[in-house]
Amino acid sequence: xxxxxxxxxxxxxxxxxxxxxxxxxxxxxxxxxxxxxxxxxxxxxxxxxxxxxxxxxxxxxxxxxxxxxxxxxxxxxxxxxxxxxxxxxxxxxxxxxxxxxxxxxxxxxxxxxxxxxxxxxxxxxxxxxxxxxxxxxxxxxxxxxxxxxxxxxxxxxxxxxxxxxxxxxxxxxxxxxxxxxxxxxxxxxxxxxxxxxxxxxxxxxxxxxxxxxxxxxxxxxxxxxxxxxxxxxxxxxxxxxxxxxxxxxxxxxxxxxxxxxxxxxxxxxxxxxxxxxxxxxxxxxxxxxxxxxxxxxxxxxxxxxxxxxxxxxxxxxxxxxxxxxxxxxxxxxxxxxxxxx
Numbered sequence: 001x002x003x004x005x006x007x008x009x010x011x012x013x014x015x016x017x018x019x020x021x022x023x024x025x026x027x028x029x030x031x032x033x034x035x036x037x038x039x040x041x042x043x044x045x046x047x048x049x050x051x052x053x054x055x056x057x058x059x060x061x062x063x064x065x066x067x068x069x070x071x072x073x074x075x076x077x078x079x080x081x082x083x084x085x086x087x088x089x090x091x092x093x094x095x096x097x098x099x100x101x102x103x104x105x106x107x108x109x110x111x112x113x114x115x116x117x118x119x120x121x122x123x124x125x126x127x128x129x130x131x132x133x134x135x136x137x138x139x140x141x142x143x144x145x146x147x148x149x150x151x152x153x154x155x156x157x158x159x160x161x162x163x164x165x166x167x168x169x170x171x172x173x174x175x176x177x178x179x180x181x182x183x184x185x186x187x188x189x190x191x192x193x194x195x196x197x198x199x200x201x202x203x204x205x206x207x208x209x210x211x212x213x214x215x216x217x218x219x220x221x222x223x224x225x226x227x228x229x230x231x232x233x234x235x236x237x238x239x240x241x242x243x244x245x246x247x248x249x250x251x252x253x254x255x256x257x258x259x260x261x262x263x264x265x266x267x268x269x270x271x272x273x274x275x276x277x278x279x280x281x282x283x284x285x286x287x288x289x290x291x292x293x294x295x296x297x298x299x300x301x302x303x304x305x306x307x308x309x310x311x312x313x314x315x316x317x318x319x320x321x322x323x324x325x326x327x328x329x330x331x332x333x334x335x336x337x338x339x340x341x
Contacts, residue, residue, distance in 0.1 A: 001025045003232075004077035004119075006110060007084030008049060008057060009033050009042035011188050012125070012179075016081065016225040021052040023229075028075035030068065031084060032061040036091070036098075037189045045186060062106025065113075072113040079232055080117065082110050082124045085156075088190055089129055089300055092152035103155035111166045121173050121235045123228065124163050128180045128217070128268065128305045129153035137272075138217075138308040141178070141255045141264045150300040160264065168260035173235045177228065180268030180307045184221030184327055185334035192275075193328065196282050197335050200290045208275065210297040215272040215304040220327040223320030227267045230316035236261040253311050268307025269320045281325045285332040 003020055007013035008029025017027045029049065033042050049055045056075075060067035062084055072080070086092075086102035107124070114122050131139045133147040148154040160176050167174040183193045199206040238261045242248045255263045283289050297303070313319040 001079060002028070002075060002077045004028045004030065004072055004075045004080045004117075006030045006062065006082050009046045010083060010087075011186055012182060012221065012224065013083040014045040014049065014186060015184075015221050016083070016228055017049050017055065019225050019229055021049065021054055024054075026054045027052075027056075028071065028077065029055065029057040030071050031057065031059060033059055034061075036086065036088070041186075041189070062109055063101055065109045068109050069113045069116065072117045075117075077117060077119050078121075080110070080114050080119045080122045081228065081232075082107065082122070085125065087152070087188065089150050089152050090298060091190070092150045093300060096151045099151050099155045103152075104158060107159045107162060111162060114172060115166065115170050118172075121175065121232060122163070123175045123177065123231060124159060126156045126160055126176050126178045126264070127153065128178050128266075128307065130157045130160070130178060131305070132302070137304065138270065138306040139266065140253075140308040141266055141311060142253070149302065164257060164260055164262050167257070167262040171238060171261065173238075173261040175231055175234070175236060176262070176264040177231065178264065178266050178307075179224065180217040180219050180266070180305055182219050182221055182224050183331065185331055187221070187331065192278070193282065193331055194335075196279060196290065197286060197332055200282060200286045200288060203291070205291040205293040206279070207293050207295055208279065209295050209301060210303060211294045212274075212276045213303065214275040215306070216275065216278070217268040217270065217272045217305045217307045218278065218324050218327065219267065219269045219307075219320050220322035223269070223322050224267055227312055227316065227318060227320060230318050231265060231312075234315045236263045251311070251314050253314065255311065265312050265315065266307045266309050267312055267320065268305075268309050269322070270307050270309045272304060272306040273324050278324060278328075281328045282332065284325070285329050
């Protein structure tokens with residue numbers, strides 16, 4: 001199988017590419033290696049992927065439509081997985097233009113390139129942040145997601161709508177997945193686990209918002225990419241193919257669009273963890289207490305996330321389940337090794 005992945009120098013894209021390469025597939029990566037965080041970390045990820053003969057990388061921006069189209073055409077992919085984006089809920093308050101360029105213009109370009117390439121399946125990353133001010137939990141894919149609290153969430157919701165339109169117009173089988181607080185080795189330095197671990201080891205205070213009264217559905221990176229890998233094979237059928245004569249059987253709670261071969265799926269651990277318990281787990285693995293600085297809730301943040309991942313399980317037979325302490329242990333071990341020099 002030939003897979004084109006955007007964001008292969010990023011946290012999730014790197015892990016997904018490595019999984020697919022280990023399975024014997026061909027991966028063409030595409031990444032702009034922006035300086036949103038330490039570029040050396042991104043370069044190291046790409047260097048590890050280049051150790052696989054079946055990996056090819058194009059280093060260019062999503063906003064560069066000719067470069068993106070040329071890379072997709074060269075790859076001739078069976079599957080496209082779009083993970084590249086300007087990430088970070090809080091950074092969208094500081095630099096909103098970056099989200100318009102990367103997430104809206106960049107995704108538009110990716111959709112244009114996908115229409116030309118005609119893969120058998122297009123998969124796009126969204127986020128639990130699209131649930132915004134929704135307070136009904138656990139979050140289910142059919143819940144309204146019309147109250148985004150940040151521009152980041154709004155761009156991801158727009159990406160979902162854009163991909164549905166392209167799926168309808170061009171008959172492009174598309175799956176959108178919503179991630180829930182992904183963590184693990186090779187993670188982003190702007191994420192809580194990275195910042196907390198670094199702060200505890202350095203003896204500097206860590207910021208705990210809403211005075212610790214928060215919960216997150218922490219999802220371990222290996223579980224996440226395994227779910228994506230399985231969803232690659234769960235191709236949404238076109239509306240006209242949803243009959244027993246085509247071998248189609250309905251799935252309870254499916255989010256298939258009535259107008260397109262398109263669906264949306266949550267990927268989460270389905271076990272929300274108190275933020276203070278998360279900090280406790282990091283302290284236990286690092287072996288020293290944190291200096292905790294309790295602060296009010298940040299603008300655009302939400303007190304809790306919790307995924308209903310039952311559709312993922314019905315489609316793939318799989319659901320994430322790595323305990324937080326196990327995942328935190330793996331991250332702390334990686335962090336100490338990576339930064340030991």
